[in-house]
Amino acid sequence: MVSRIAAVGALVLAVVLIAALLLQGDPTHRYYMEFETAGQLVKDDDVQVGGRRVGSIKAIDLTSANLARIEVEVTEPFAPLHEGTTGVIRATSLSGVANRYIALTPGPNSSAKLAEDAVLRTDKTTTIVDLDQLFNTLDTDARKDLQNVVQGFATQIEGRSDEAGEAAEYFNPALSQTARLFRELTEDEGALSRFIVNSARTVTALAERRDDLADLVGNTNTTAAAIASEEQALGRTLELLPTTLRRANSTFVNLRATLDDLDVLVSASKPATKDLAPFLRKLRPLVAAAKPTVRDLRRLVSRVGPDNDLVDATRDFPRLQPVASRASDAGVAALKRSQPVLEFIRPYTPELAGWLRDFGQGAAYYDANGHYARIQPLFNAFQFSDNPAGGALTPIPPEQRLDYLETGKFKRCPGGATAPLDDNSNPFLDNGSLGAEDCDPSTGPPGP
Numbered sequence: 001m002v003s004r005i006a007a008v009g010a011l012v013l014a015v016v017l018i019a020a021l022l023l024q025g026d027p028t029h030r031y032y033m034e035f036e037t038a039g040q041l042v043k044d045d046d047v048q049v050g051g052r053r054v055g056s057i058k059a060i061d062l063t064s065a066n067l068a069r070i071e072v073e074v075t076e077p078f079a080p081l082h083e084g085t086t087g088v089i090r091a092t093s094l095s096g097v098a099n100r101y102i103a104l105t106p107g108p109n110s111s112a113k114l115a116e117d118a119v120l121r122t123d124k125t126t127t128i129v130d131l132d133q134l135f136n137t138l139d140t141d142a143r144k145d146l147q148n149v150v151q152g153f154a155t156q157i158e159g160r161s162d163e164a165g166e167a168a169e170y171f172n173p174a175l176s177q178t179a180r181l182f183r184e185l186t187e188d189e190g191a192l193s194r195f196i197v198n199s200a201r202t203v204t205a206l207a208e209r210r211d212d213l214a215d216l217v218g219n220t221n222t223t224a225a226a227i228a229s230e231e232q233a234l235g236r237t238l239e240l241l242p243t244t245l246r247r248a249n250s251t252f253v254n255l256r257a258t259l260d261d262l263d264v265l266v267s268a269s270k271p272a273t274k275d276l277a278p279f280l281r282k283l284r285p286l287v288a289a290a291k292p293t294v295r296d297l298r299r300l301v302s303r304v305g306p307d308n309d310l311v312d313a314t315r316d317f318p319r320l321q322p323v324a325s326r327a328s329d330a331g332v333a334a335l336k337r338s339q340p341v342l343e344f345i346r347p348y349t350p351e352l353a354g355w356l357r358d359f360g361q362g363a364a365y366y367d368a369n370g371h372y373a374r375i376q377p378l379f380n381a382f383q384f385s386d387n388p389a390g391g392a393l394t395p396i397p398p399e400q401r402l403d404y405l406e407t408g409k410f411k412r413c414p415g416g417a418t419a420p421l422d423d424n425s426n427p428f429l430d431n432g433s434l435g436a437e438d439c440d441p442s443t444g445p446p447g448p
Helices: 002-024 131-136 140-157 161-168 171-187 189-208 210-229 231-273 276-301 310-362
Strands: 028-035 046-049 052-062 068-075 086-091 100-105 365-367 370-372 382-385 392-395
Touching (some): 210 231, 276 310
Antiparallel strands (some): 046 052, 052 068, 365 370, 382 392
C-alpha cells in the first residue's frame, strides 16, 4: 500500500514538473522605446523581427517630454538585443483598428548587448505616418480633387467588377515576369550601365538636333498627309500588290541562276581586292580632311531661310530659263566674234602684264596734288648692226629717228620688245602660225 502511494506521488510530481516547463515559456528581456507618438499602438500588440512575432507590448506611458514610452518584452533567442537596434511602428494594412506593431531591426551581434530595461531614444525609433497626417497636409481644393479622383475610379469600375476580377488574375504573371526582367537586368549591371550611358548620349545628340528632328516630324506629317490624299491610288496599289509579289517570286527564283553566275565574277575579282584594304587606309585621311568640305557643301546645298542655298536657286531655274536662253544665244554669237581678237591678243599677254606693272611703278609717285607719272620718250639715235668682225652702233639719220611712231611701220611679234633669249623662246611665233602679215620678227631691239 505504501509503495503504491509513493508511485502515485512520483507520477504527480513528474506531471507537475513537465507542466511547469511547458507553461514557463522562453525567457524574456524588457526594454523601453520612445516614439514621437504612440501611432495607435495598444497593449499586447506584436513586436516583430522580419515579420515574425518575437515579443509584445506590455505598457504605454507618456514621458515628461510628451513622448510615448513603450515597454516591450522580447523573448530569447532574439534577445538580448545589441547596440544599433532600431524600431519603427508599422501597420499590417491600411484598414483596420489596433493593427499596428513594432518592427525591430536588431543590431549586429558583434556589438555590445543592451542592458535590461535599456531605453531606445527617438534617434533609434521611427513613428508611423498615418494617412490622416498626409491628408492634413493638403488644402481644401487638393482634398476635393483627390475625392474626385477616388470617385472617378469607382465610376470607372462600376458594373465591371467581373472584368476587373478576371484582369486581376494576370497581375501575378505580369509581376513575376517584371521581377524576372529586373533580375536579368541587375545580373549584368555593367551592360545596363553602358546602355543607360549610351541612351543618355543618344538623347543628348537628339536634343542637339531638335530642330532637324522637328523638321523630320513635320516632313513626315506632310508625307503622311500626301499619302492620305492619294487614298484611292494607294488602295489600287494594294490591290495590285499580290500580283506583283507573285511575279516577283518568279523573278527571285530566276535570280538564283544569275547569282550562281555571279559567283564566278566574285571569285575572279578576289585577287584584285587584296590591294583594296591598303587603298582604303590611305583614303581614310582624305575622308577625314574632307569632312569640313562636305559640311560646307551641305550648307551650300540647303540652309535655313529663303533664297540662300542651291535648292532655292534650283527652284528659280525654271523662271530663269526663258531669259537665259535668249541671253545665251547672244553670248554665244559674241564669243564667236571675239575669238579672232582673243587669239590675236593672247600671245601679247606678257607685254600687257609688263605694261601694267611698269605703268603702276611710273605712276606711284605723289605729292600734295596727288599721284603723278614720269614719262620720258626715247628716240634712238643709233642702231646695232651685226657683222663678222663684231657688232657696231650705226648712227640713225635724224629724219628717220621718228619713223617707228608711224602706224604700221613696225609689226613686232609677241616678246619682240626685248632682245632674243638663249632658249629662243622669244619672239613668240606660235610654231609658225604667226606669218609676215601678222608680225615681223626682225623688228626686235638691237643688241645681243
